[in-house]
Amino acid sequence: xEKPGKHILVCASxxxxxxxxxxxxxxxxxxxxxxxxxxxxxxxxxxxxxxTTGCLKVCDRGPAMVVxxxxxxxxxxxxxxxxxxxxxxxxxxxxCEDLVIS
Amino acid sequence: xEKPGKHILVCASxxxxxxxxxxxxxxxxxxxxxxxxxxxxxxxxxxxxxxTTGCLKVCDRGPAMVVxxxxxxxxxxxxxxxxxxxxxxxxxxxxCEDLVIS
Numbered sequence: 329x330e331k332p333g334k335h336i337l338v339c340a341s342x343x344x345x346x347x348x349x350x351x352x353x354x355x356x357x358x359x360x361x362x363x364x365x366x367x368x369x370x371x372x373x374x375x376x377x378x379x380t381t382g383c384l385k386v387c388d389r390g391p392a393m394v395v396x397x398x399x400x401x402x403x404x405x406x407x408x409x410x411x412x413x414x415x416x417x418x419x420x421x422x423x424c425e426d427l428v429i430s
Numbered sequence: 431x432e433k434p435g436k437h438i439l440v441c442a443s444x445x446x447x448x449x450x451x452x453x454x455x456x457x458x459x460x461x462x463x464x465x466x467x468x469x470x471x472x473x474x475x476x477x478x479x480x481x482t483t484g485c486l487k488v489c490d491r492g493p494a495m496v497v498x499x500x501x502x503x504x505x506x507x508x509x510x511x512x513x514x515x516x517x518x519x520x521x522x523x524x525x526c527e528d529l530v531i532s
Binding site: 335381389 | 483
């Protein structure tokens with residue numbers, strides 16, 4: 329297999345039963361995934377993978393995502409403008425400091 | 431926030447609608463998560479986080495999981511013996527080569 333260069337993991341608040349609950353899901357994180365997937369295609373960022381995850385346990389900072397292997401945690405994402413900022417930074421090999429959870 | 435030292439991401443084959451499908455889920459990956467969560471507690475591995483993910487796109491190598499930030503991909507996991515082997519390796523700061531997807 330070929331490992332992705334970067335892997336964006338977006339909290340979708342899935343629980344073991346499969347039914348999403350929680351902050352990130354309620355605040356539209358599934359739509360974020362769809363938007364980012366399209367953006368990755370449009371931008372030709374083919375080495376970036378995106379997945380949903382179960383609850384990332386940072387509910388009070390949600391909607392949240394983490395980028396591995398660089399290990400950058402983002403939170404408080406409100407919509408497409410924030411997602412673009414994260415992808416812009418990623419394209420430049422940088423981190424979007426404004427949205428980092430620290 | 432305090433980042434986990436290691437983050438085990440177990441493919442649970444979730445799709446955008448929330449309903450799990452696919453190989454990893456059918457082969458019991460949700461049970462793997464439950465087992466590993468208990469083992470992490472028992473072993474006192476408190477800096478290891480575990481989450482489910484949507485489809486990791488390695489269905490033909492499933493059930494699969496990835497450990498970040500070290501970026502180790504495991505597949506063909508059959509049950510508790512394999513999960514113990516992965517956790518044993520992790521405790522030793524090593525990789526369970528037998529189960530690595532390469």
